[in-house]
Amino acid sequence: MKKGILALIIMLAAAVISHFSVVTLTPDWIMSxxxxxxxxxxxVLNQPVHAPRPDATSRKVVRPSPDLVYTMCAxxxxxxPLVLTGPSEDFYVSVSAFSDRTDNFFVMNDTELVPKVxxxxxxxxxxIAPEAKxxxxxxxxxxxxPTTRGVVLFRxxxxxxxxxxxxxxxxxxxxxxxxxx
Amino acid sequence: xKPWFTYLLAIILGLVIGTITVPQIAGxxxxxxxxxxxxxxxxxxxxATDADMYVRFVISVRGLFxxxxxxxxxxxxxxxxxxxxxxxxxxxxxTGGPMATRWWSITAYGPDHYLIPNPEKSYAISENNLDIDDxxxxxxxxxxxxxGGNWLxxxxxxxxxxAFALTLRLYNPTAExxxxxxxxxxxxxxxxxxx
Numbered sequence: 614m615k616k617g618i619l620a621l622i623i624m625l626a627a628a629v630i631s632h633f634s635v636v637t638l639t640p641d642w643i644m645s646x647x648x649x650x651x652x653x654x655x656x657v658l659n660q661p662v663h664a665p666r667p668d669a670t671s672r673k674v675v676r677p678s679p680d681l682v683y684t685m686c687a688x689x690x691x692x693x694p695l696v697l698t699g700p701s702e703d704f705y706v707s708v709s710a711f712s713d714r715t716d717n718f719f720v721m722n723d724t725e726l727v728p729k730v731x732x733x734x735x736x737x738x739x740x741i742a743p744e745a746k747x748x749x750x751x752x753x754x755x756x757x758x759p760t761t762r763g764v765v766l767f768r769x770x771x772x773x774x775x776x777x778x779x780x781x782x783x784x785x786x787x788x789x790x791x792x793x794x
Numbered sequence: 795x796k797p798w799f800t801y802l803l804a805i806i807l808g809l810v811i812g813t814i815t816v817p818q819i820a821g822x823x824x825x826x827x828x829x830x831x832x833x834x835x836x837x838x839x840x841x842a843t844d845a846d847m848y849v850r851f852v853i854s855v856r857g858l859f860x861x862x863x864x865x866x867x868x869x870x871x872x873x874x875x876x877x878x879x880x881x882x883x884x885x886x887x888x889t890g891g892p893m894a895t896r897w898w899s900i901t902a903y904g905p906d907h908y909l910i911p912n913p914e915k916s917y918a919i920s921e922n923n924l925d926i927d928d929x930x931x932x933x934x935x936x937x938x939x940x941x942g943g944n945w946l947x948x949x950x951x952x953x954x955x956x957a958f959a960l961t962l963r964l965y966n967p968t969a970e971x972x973x974x975x976x977x978x979x980x981x982x983x984x985x986x987x988x989x
Contacts, residue, residue: 616797620804627808628815635816636847640854647858669911676857676907676961679917680899705897705965709861715854717841717862722966724896759843766859770897770965773922 640715647674647764651687658689658762659791663784666771682780684767686789690742691761696753697738699787701726705770706783708736712760719756727754739792740765748792765789816851823848829975833877833983834869834962836975856907867971869962874983882910882949882956884988885937890981892930896966897921900981902936902948905957912938912947919946936960936983955989 650673654662662685667677677683688695697708707722719740726734729752739753747755767787771780827837827849839845840853841862853860860868873879874886888900899920904910909917919934924944926932934944938951948958962980964971971978 616800620800623801624804624808624811627805628812629808631809631812632816632819633812633847635813636820636851640850643854643858667909668915668917669909672908674858675855676901676903677909678899678901678963679909680901680920680963707861707865709859709865711841711859712843715841715850715858716843716845717860717865718843720861720865722865724966764859772897 641713644713644715644764648687648762651685658687659692659695659789661686661787661789663787666777678768680771681768682771682784684769684784684787686765687762688740688758688765688789689762690740690745690758692791694742694745694748694792695740695765695789696792697736697740697765697767697787697789699736699767700783701734701736702779702783704772704776704780705768706736707768708738708787709766709768710740710756710758711764711766712758713762714760716759718759721754736767736787748794820848820851824852831869831976831978831980833871833873833875834980835871836867836869838863840868863972865966867964867967867975869964869980871960871962871983872957874985876985878985880936880948880958880960880983881988882938882953882958885935885939885986886948887984887986888934888936888946888960888981889984890932891979893964893980894968894970894978895964897963898965899963900934900946901961901963902946903959903961904949905959907959910947910949910958912950914940914947916940916945916947919944 664683666682667679671677701723707720709717709720711717728734737753738756740756740758742761743759769780769784771777828835829837839849840860899918901918902910924932934946935941936946936948938949
């Protein structure tokens, strides 16, 4: 009898441990797969990947939107801030950042851009590591990442098929790079 | 049976039970946070920094890199407006009107959460690839067989029966939508007939 109760307690404890482990570690595991796939593609972090327009063969990210073209940048801020740049147009363009826990801690779209000194409306965002000091950069939008590693995504809307070329042109100019000052 | 063997079996059984119940328990917990509007469902915490572990789990599996509600609202439908599961051997009429948002689109996904292969490469509808009447209303046929007029593929013509789901994306919605997520006018999905 005692043995049976002890076995039941052990079973319940194992069930609780495995349940919470799977729930809490799955996002980390999926993000680590994203990083691994990214490094296979680029060979290095902090460089943009201009993904082709999603279709039925796309397997990088679940539930992709075929109305958008994506530029992805998996980042590591240990070597310094990351600078994100890109032009805007008269259709939807956004840049967003996700921590390595999958939280979307930052997003900015084209309607939120502040005209630069020269009158242009461009994305110019500097992502800094947790608790890092902000560099003094005129015109840049500073964002503190909650984690050292994460993912940046530019989304560019293909408003209609005749604007596909314009969307791809915008996408091709979206960039991420380690800030060199 | 030796005591150590009993305890080992208990550990293995516990690990298996704890693991295989994750989708059910996560689904149950997340369902309690679901906002429903007809067949459409969403929840507040997509991408949120204060999302709980179950929401994070579901998002990482079914909607990685989804934007926070401030930017985009994602409504998902796995049933028609009568609550019946969406399945590719049936034909549906999706009817809707203007939505108070900068941009919207509706995309069909297979049970693997990826775009559904079809010869016409029909993956999504939006206000710019539909015939919409003067009042801003539209009707779209959802089926495996291509039809004239507004149409969205739910499979290839010779595919077997499979479940599918729809995602309605509202980019930069207005305050009208945020203030009335359960009542705002979203498209209805009516089953017409099944093969």
